[in-house]
Amino acid sequence: MFSFCADPKSLEGIAWFACYLTSGKHLYFYVSIGTVLLLLAITVPVALAFGFAGAMAARSHFAPLSILGRIYISAVRGVPDIIFFLFVPIALDQAFEWVRHKTKCPDWTEPIRRGADFVVCPQAKLPLSSSPQWVHETYGFFLAVLAFAIVFGAFSANVLYGAMQAIPKAQTETAEAYGMTRRQVFRRIVVPQMWVYALPGLSNLWMILVKATPLLFLLGIEDIVYWAKQLGGSKRSIESEYPHGDWRLAYFLVLLVFYLGMTKLSEGVFGRLYRRLSHGQATMAGEEQRRGRA
Amino acid sequence: MKKIALAIAALALTSGLAAAQTVRLGTEGAYPPYNFVNDKGEVDGFERELGDELCKRAGLTCEWVTNEWDSIIPNLTSGNYDAIIAGMSITPERDQVIDFTQDYYPPTASAYVGLSADANIKGTVAAQVSTIQAAYVPTTGATLAEYATPEETIAAVKSGEADVVLADYDYLAPIVAESGGELVFVGERVPLGGGVGMGFRESDKELKQKFDDGITAMKADGSLNALLAKWFPENPPKY
Structure with a gap:
């Protein structure tokens, strides 16, 4: 990074740290913070969409759809995350490749499953083995988002389902008495008001999701915890120009600060959201707001 | 064109x-x-x-x-x-x-490393998970402590969580050399693997x-x- 970093052995004190903390490996560490934030930013809306769809399905009066929604909610919530993350992305990946294999290489006669091996024709590989590394990484990232969205979608489906049921019955009945259809009641009365009931549950999920990102390494995505371990481990002169002892404690303290910072920030955001959503609601918080203003 | x-x-x-x-x-x-x-x-x-x-x-x-x-x-x-x-x-x-x-x-020898030359190799032995060493430890009658990375097996010995670590001799040799006497080889080397x-x-x-x-x-x-x-x-x- 800096010009004086050419010979780290001659450096001491601040200069040594300036070079050490800007080594290529550290830059990956800093970038991985962005990766984690990006993953969260993409996963949250997708997971909410899964959750909303799951909750709507579970509430449906059409029995097969309702059963499907309920199975999704209970089955996915019941599987330990680490098993889910080992199994689902590999299964998804193999499913995609199987479909591509069937369409792209119809004359391939050899079996796909050979003992422990899963072999598809080279054109069906996803991504192609010839693709540059960033394509592989993006694909892994996509699988991770999908896996996270499925898991957290199931949890949020349960939260949203509860929130939909929490809307006072009197309100929906009144709306129906005004001649609204079921669909209109859902859109005009239930959805706008349910968020205040869903918020505590959703904020819990958010906090768990933030902490779940180390599972990413199972999918080959290098997150902050992976890099902290890599950087903190003791380095000998054969491995690194900056040999040092076991510094994992220091790196994990940095992670601690990062995660506590995220928690504090989230609490602030959720607090504001809660106040805004409570406005005009028939809840204790809404009532207090009304009195405060009067 | x-x-x-x-x-x-x-x-x-x-x-x-x-x-x-x-x-x-x-x-x-x-x-x-x-x-x-x-x-x-x-x-x-x-x-x-x-x-x-x-x-x-x-x-x-x-x-x-x-x-x-x-x-x-x-x-x-x-x-x-x-x-x-x-x-x-x-x-x-x-x-x-x-x-x-x-x-x-x-094929090389694996070796035990501990904090002192008389550390108990039949006590708690640290090894990386799914390695030949991790498979070998239980056969000696010692208690196996498994860790995800080799780095952690060394840390376990230093912190006293494990009595010794069993790993490839060539992985351990430079670590012992650079530890300044803190870590030493214990007992005989064990030939493992192909x-x-x-x-x-x-x-x-x-x-x-x-x-x-x-x-x-x-x-x-x-x-x-x-x-x-x-x-x-x-x-x-x-x-």
Whole structure:
């Protein structure tokens, strides 16, 4: 990074740290913070969409759809995350490749499953083995988002389902008495008001999701915890120009600060959201707001 | 114009074919000096140089991928990369699932390291999960403490969580040398495993053969010995 970093052995004190903390490996560490934030930013809306769809399905009066929604909610919530993350992305990946294999290489006669091996024709590989590394990484990232969205979608489906049921019955009945259809009641009365009931549950999920990102390494995505371990481990002169002892404690303290910072920030955001959503609601918080203003 | 378009299409096609020969090499990136991630954030070490040389000789383009040790074999068999080159000892159990090349690092001794020369090797022994050492420890009557990375096995001994660590002698030797007397070898060395080889899918005989031939050639012309001498200066093995 800096010009004086050419010979780290001659450096001491601040200069040594300036070079050490800007080594290529550290830059990956800093970038991985962005990766984690990006993953969260993409996963949250997708997971909410899964959750909303799951909750709507579970509430449906059409029995097969309702059963499907309920199975999704209970089955996915019941599987330990680490098993889910080992199994689902590999299964998804193999499913995609199987479909591509069937369409792209119809004359391939050899079996796909050979003992422990899963072999598809080279054109069906996803991504192609010839693709540059960033394509592989993006694909892994996509699988991770999908896996996270499925898991957290199931949890949020349960939260949203509860929130939909929490809307006072009197309100929906009144709306129906005004001649609204079921669909209109859902859109005009239930959805706008349910968020205040869903918020505590959703904020819990958010906090768990933030902490779940180390599972990413199972999918080959290098997150902050992976890099902290890599950087903190003791380095000998054969491995690194900056040999040092076991510094994992220091790196994990940095992670601690990062995660506590995220928690504090989230609490602030959720607090504001809660106040805004409570406005005009028939809840204790809404009532207090009304009195405060009067 | 048409000609140019055709030429570009042809070029794209042929380069696509050439690039189809890309071989993805999977490694752990946490087992120096075999493989580790260097200051630049790239895979480096004995196996990096060896792998690059083998790819060059076989005329293949190689790409390095890091994967957690725990799931390194399942990710090979499901096709996320094409070869494992991660200091993996050849054992009959692993050979049932994947295919190994000949060894590029001869069968070596494993060794115990503890805080003092009289540390109890029948007490709690730290070893990395899914290694030949982890399989060996219970047969000695000792209690096994498994850790995800080799680094953590050393830390366990230093913190007193485990009495000794059992690992490859060549991994331990430089650590003991640089510990300034804190860590010492304990007891006799234990011969384990059938040398270190590259792992391939069982259905990938052709690719395995290419790398196997490369290793044969490198053994014959002495270049493998030179690499071993460079990365294992304390006690370089020889072919």
